[in-house]
Amino acid sequence: MDLNIIWFILVTVLFIGFFFLEGFDYGVGILMPLLSKDDSERRAVINTIGPHWDGNEVWMITAGGALFAAFPHVYATLFSGFYLALVLMLVALILRGLAFEYRSLRDDPVWRNRWDWAIFGGSLVPALLWGVTVGNLMRGFAIDADMNYWGGLIPLLNPYSLLAGLVFVALFTAHGANFLALKLEGALAERARKFGFQAWMAATVLAVLFLIWTFFATDIMVQGFIFALLAAVALLAAGWYAKQGNDKLAFVMTSLTVVFTTIMVFAGLFPRILISSLDAAYTLDIYNASASPYALKVMTIVAAIFVPVVLIYQIWTYKVFSGRIKADPETLIY
Amino acid sequence: MDATILARWQFAIVTIYHFFYVPLTLGLAIFIAIVETKYVRSGNEMYKKMAKFWGKIFLINFAIGVVTGIVQEFQFGMNWSEYSRFMGDIFGAPLAIEALLAFYMESIFIGLWIFGWDKLTKKQHLAAAWLVAIGSNLSAIWILIANSFMQNPVGYTIDPETGRVLMSNFAALVFNPNVMLQFPHVLFAGISLAGFVVMAFSAWHLLRKHEVKFFLTSFRMAAMYALIGSVLVATIGHFQGQFLIEHQPLKMASAEALWETEQPAPLSMFAIINEKEQKNTVDIGIPAMLSFMSYNNFTDEVEGIIDLQAQAEAEYGPGDYIPPVTLNYWGFRAMVGSGSLMMLIALLGVYWGKKDDLVDKTLFLKAVVYSAILPYIAVSTGWILAETGRWPWIVFGLQKVEDAVSPNVPAWNVALSLVLMLVIYTVFTIVAYKLAIKYGTGEIKESSH
Numbered sequence: 001m002d003l004n005i006i007w008f009i010l011v012t013v014l015f016i017g018f019f020f021l022e023g024f025d026y027g028v029g030i031l032m033p034l035l036s037k038d039d040s041e042r043r044a045v046i047n048t049i050g051p052h053w054d055g056n057e058v059w060m061i062t063a064g065g066a067l068f069a070a071f072p073h074v075y076a077t078l079f080s081g082f083y084l085a086l087v088l089m090l091v092a093l094i095l096r097g098l099a100f101e102y103r104s105l106r107d108d109p110v111w112r113n114r115w116d117w118a119i120f121g122g123s124l125v126p127a128l129l130w131g132v133t134v135g136n137l138m139r140g141f142a143i144d145a146d147m148n149y150w151g152g153l154i155p156l157l158n159p160y161s162l163l164a165g166l167v168f169v170a171l172f173t174a175h176g177a178n179f180l181a182l183k184l185e186g187a188l189a190e191r192a193r194k195f196g197f198q199a200w201m202a203a204t205v206l207a208v209l210f211l212i213w214t215f216f217a218t219d220i221m222v223q224g225f226i227f228a229l230l231a232a233v234a235l236l237a238a239g240w241y242a243k244q245g246n247d248k249l250a251f252v253m254t255s256l257t258v259v260f261t262t263i264m265v266f267a268g269l270f271p272r273i274l275i276s277s278l279d280a281a282y283t284l285d286i287y288n289a290s291a292s293p294y295a296l297k298v299m300t301i302v303a304a305i306f307v308p309v310v311l312i313y314q315i316w317t318y319k320v321f322s323g324r325i326k327a328d329p330e331t332l333i334y
Numbered sequence: 335m336d337a338t339i340l341a342r343w344q345f346a347i348v349t350i351y352h353f354f355y356v357p358l359t360l361g362l363a364i365f366i367a368i369v370e371t372k373y374v375r376s377g378n379e380m381y382k383k384m385a386k387f388w389g390k391i392f393l394i395n396f397a398i399g400v401v402t403g404i405v406q407e408f409q410f411g412m413n414w415s416e417y418s419r420f421m422g423d424i425f426g427a428p429l430a431i432e433a434l435l436a437f438y439m440e441s442i443f444i445g446l447w448i449f450g451w452d453k454l455t456k457k458q459h460l461a462a463a464w465l466v467a468i469g470s471n472l473s474a475i476w477i478l479i480a481n482s483f484m485q486n487p488v489g490y491t492i493d494p495e496t497g498r499v500l501m502s503n504f505a506a507l508v509f510n511p512n513v514m515l516q517f518p519h520v521l522f523a524g525i526s527l528a529g530f531v532v533m534a535f536s537a538w539h540l541l542r543k544h545e546v547k548f549f550l551t552s553f554r555m556a557a558m559y560a561l562i563g564s565v566l567v568a569t570i571g572h573f574q575g576q577f578l579i580e581h582q583p584l585k586m587a588s589a590e591a592l593w594e595t596e597q598p599a600p601l602s603m604f605a606i607i608n609e610k611e612q613k614n615t616v617d618i619g620i621p622a623m624l625s626f627m628s629y630n631n632f633t634d635e636v637e638g639i640i641d642l643q644a645q646a647e648a649e650y651g652p653g654d655y656i657p658p659v660t661l662n663y664w665g666f667r668a669m670v671g672s673g674s675l676m677m678l679i680a681l682l683g684v685y686w687g688k689k690d691d692l693v694d695k696t697l698f699l700k701a702v703v704y705s706a707i708l709p710y711i712a713v714s715t716g717w718i719l720a721e722t723g724r725w726p727w728i729v730f731g732l733q734k735v736e737d738a739v740s741p742n743v744p745a746w747n748v749a750l751s752l753v754l755m756l757v758i759y760t761v762f763t764i765v766a767y768k769l770a771i772k773y774g775t776g777e778i779k780e781s782s783h
Contacts (some may be wrong), residue, residue: 051445054400058437064407065430072422079411079418080740086412087751091758094401098762101397105769148415148742292493295423295501302431310438317442320453333449 003296004286007070008273010303012266014063016259019130021056023258024251025049027176027199029096029123030169033116035180035191036327039109042116043334044327046100048183051321053100055314057093069299073147073289074273081141081149082133085156089129096122104334124169131168134265135161138220140275143282147289160217167210170203171235175258178242178251185324193242196250200239207235220268227267231260338739340748341413344755346721348405350714351759355399355766357713360474360521361528362392363440363467365559370463374456383778384552385463388532389447390773396444398766402759407433413748417728417738423501424490425480432476439469474524475517482512484729485720486581492732499732512581515574516720522567523716526676527709529560533683534706535774537699545778546693553692557683564676564709571673572627578723579628579636582730584646585723587639588657589666590624591617597635598622607660612640650731657725665715672712679705 028049036042049056068075079086095118103115139160142151177196181189211228215221221228238253269275273289276282290296325332366385373381407429410418418425443465450459483490489506490499501507536553539545578586591605593612601623606616622632629636637645639656646655679702686692692699724730728738 047449051449054445055438055442057404058433058441061404061407061437062430062433064411065426065433067426068411068418068422069426069430072418072426075411075422075426076415076418076740079408080413080415080743083412083740083743083747084750086408087747087754090405090408091754093404094758094762097401097404098397098765101393102765102769105394105773146741147419150742152744152747291423291426292500294504295427298501298504299427299430302427302434306431306434310434314438314442317446320446320450 003293003300004070004290005271006300007066007290007296008266008270008286010307011063011066011070012263013307014059014066015266016262018056018059018063019258019262020255021052021059022126023172024176024179024254025053025056026123026127027172027174028180029119029176030127030173031176031180031192031195033120035188035195038327039112040329040332041188041327042112043104043329043332044184044188044325045180046103046119047325047332048180050100050333051317054097055317057097066299066303070291070296071273071284071286071289072291074284077143077147077149077274077284077289078133081143081151082136082153082156084153085129085132089126092122092125092129094122096126127169127172128165131165132156132161134168135164137274138164138214138218138265138268140218140277140283142278143274143276143284144278145282147282147284160213163206163210163213167203167206170199170206171254171257171261173199174203174238175251175254178238178247178254181242181247182251183325185326188327189247189324193245193247197239197242200235200242200254204235204239207232218268220265222268223270224264224268227260227264231257231264234260337743337745337748338736340745340752341739341743342735344413344748344752345409346718347752348402348409348755348759349721350717351763352399352402352406353713353717354710354763355395355402356474357520357524357527357709358395358531359392359399359470360524361526361559361563362388362395362531363463363470364525365528365532365556366392367460367463367467369555370460374460380548380551384548387548387773387778388552391531391535391770393444393448394766394769394773398762400441405755413740413743414728414738415740415742417733420498420733420738421483421729422498424483424499424507427501427504428476428480428507432473432480436469436473436476440466440473441469443469471521471524474520475513478516478520479508479510479513481720482510482516483507484727485516485724486510486512487730487732499729511577515570515577519567519570519574519716522563522570523709523713524563526560526563526567526680527713529556529558529563529680530676530706530709532556533560533680534703537702538775540693541696541699541703543693548778550687550692553683554687557680557687560676561680561684564673564680568670568673568677571670576628582723583637584639584642584655584657585662585719586628587637587642588659588723589662589719590636591659591663592624592636592638593640595635595638595641596624598625598633599628599636600624601627602663605663607663609659653726653734655726657723662719662723665718669712669715669719672708672715675705676708676712679708 032042032045036045099115099118099122103112136156141149143149174196177192177199180192181196184192234253234256238250238257241250241253271286272283274284366388369381370385373385443462446462447466450462488510489503491502493500532552533556536549539549575586590602591607591614592599600619600621602617602619604618605614607614624636625634626632643655686695726734728735
């Protein structure tokens with residue numbers, strides 16, 4: 001196996017980590033204003049991810065950095081080509097991050113209400129846009145011979161990719177609801193289960209449509225079919241366990257759905273990364289878009305040492321903050 | 335306006351804003367870790383309250399530093415895709431390593447620090463504080479390794495086929511002599527800035543004779559911290575100047591508005607600059623001082639902009655190699671002037687802080703409150719010099735700014751994002767500033783959450 005393949009796998013792993021962790025993070029953010037009835041309930045919902053959201057978001061940053069380091073042309077083509085979408089996403093992420101930290105700093109309902117909407121929008125918009133991005137990656141877009149995409153935002157908002165965006169939103173919402181069902185108590189957890197099941201139904205319907213469309217409109221299923229199947233099974237199992245009231249396994253199953261969906265996408269693309277819809281010769285793959293063998297070697301050594309270290313302390317953090325959070329103003333940390 | 339100019343404005347705006355927050359994160363993280371170490375060692379609850387009180391200011395600042403940092407990472411690909419392709423081998427690696435080594439560490443341990451007071455043992459919590467401090471400073475090292483290549487390229491070859499920069503020696507990249515100067519310069523800038531912010535809020539409370547013991551202790555620690563930081567940042571800055579004379583002579587010559595080669599060269603104190611005619615209509619300086627600052631003797635020749643421009647044309651072909659002279663001349667003076675005032679104020683703070691009648695020195699305390707602006711002026715003008723002084727290069731000697739911009743992003747897109755970012759950054763900087771004032775001038779709480 002050459003280093004280009006290793007880095008393709010590593011980028012896949014980073015996106016798995018990103019979608020798995022930020023998946024429930026975004027879901028929690030989307031659900032926060034919908035589930036909670038008063039300020040301490042909202043705080044309880046936020047605190048389920050309070051210590052974690054920033055570390056979770058670093059998976060996205062690292063995935064971006066890894067693309068830059070290992071496949072600089074992919075980074076350059078994707079980020080310049082999807083310019084306006086990324087501007088919108090950056091605005092959303094700025095609002096969201098600030099909201100988590102600034103919301104409680106004033107005891108003013110208007111102030112808090114504004115930040116609540118920032119959390120909602122700041123979670124919904126990136127979830128949708130990442131879905132749209134993934135949809136376009138699967139379908140390909142008009143990359144020219146110089147590896148540039150000139151089409152602007154509108155062609156990226158095609159029905160197929162928008163459907164992918166909706167799948168992401170629904171799936172992440174269900175995933176987030178399952179996380180909340182695990183982390184909250186009493187009526188609030190009950191509401192999370194209820195919303196979670198509705199989101200799960202929406203995700204299932206959308207996912208079925210999306211998989212069928214994918215089968216006909218792309219070649220992702222040629223190599224990705226088995227993972228699509230696993231993702232579908234996990235999604236169905238998630239609903240079944242949610243119905244049984246088994247919070248833990250329901251969460252495990254939406255996690256697996258996210259993981260297998262991500263693998264499906266990357267396995268379907270391999271060895272391509274950005275498909276050109278103009279000419280297959282213009283497609284960016286793990287060889288024509290990569291950094292030099294020397295740079296890849298250096299980065300492989302760094303990743304081999306530090307990815308496990310990061311995993312150890314990040315998992316430890318989740319252990320420290322394990323257990324359910326009560327919507328009780330006496331015990332909540334603001 | 336074309337996309338390149340807009341993209342440059344956008345980069346300048348988001349980067350200067352981002353660097354309002356970064357140095358406070360760097361310096362205050364270490365300050366808080368020191369305070370918490372005192373708490374764990376002595377068991378004195380006051381130090382715990384201090385860690386929490388200054389921790390609140392830290393968090394307000396850290397949050398906006400984090401979210402503006404995402405823009406920093408994305409915009410190379412978004413606005414500077416040709417740069418990203420050209421430099422991917424060199425620039426991507428430190429950026430990815432920064433995320434892997436530093437961002438995870440600071441982001442995860444800050445979560446433990448905020449929410450972990452009752453969940454962790456004292457020592458674990460202290461470890462979290464130090465890991466946040468180490469993580470944020472590691473982040474500075476890696477981004478400065480990336481920036482240092484742009485200032486002083488090392489450890490690379492040029493791909494004969496594609497013309498791209500290829501990494502050939504990772505160790506050379508990491509141990510770039512520019513990093514060895516730039517990192518400590520930034521680190522001590524952060525330390526002095528954090529010292530001034532803590533001093534300023536402490537002085538505000540001392541003026542009102544409010545919680546005197548708590549804020550006198552904070553003031554004393556911060557004054558010493560600011561003194562160490564500002565003296566070292568200036569000392570290292572001096573050696574950076576000497577390094578620049580050798581490696582980026584046009585940057586230094588423009589910062590001194592030295593048009594003609596002179597032997598010995600005077601150090602200009604005040605100049606009215608005419609960039610068009612390439613001369614200073616008024617120039618008051620200290621004779622031979624620039625020679626001394628540059629080469630440690632009063633006799634050496636210092637090359638001027640006009641000669642250096644001719645040399646650059648001979649080496650790189652025809653073109654304009656002169657950085658914005660007026661901007662750099664006054665920016666440099668603003669930086670050095672602020673730094674000098676900071677050393678003086680920090681020294682007085684250490685000296686008067688030892689005495690118990692500090693609370694009665696109201697004039698000095700008032701000056702300290704307002705002096706918190708000085709390090710912000712210094713860090714902003716410092717970066718403006720470092721980045722605009724490289725003109726016309728984005729990567730010194732290798733790629734020009736005009737060749738680096740994304741060809742496929744239309745000007746109106748950049749204009750839109752520029753306006754959006756400017757508005758958002760300005761609004762949230764005001765919000766963060768107001769929150770910092772609210773908490774920095776607020777009550778000390780047992781639980782600051």
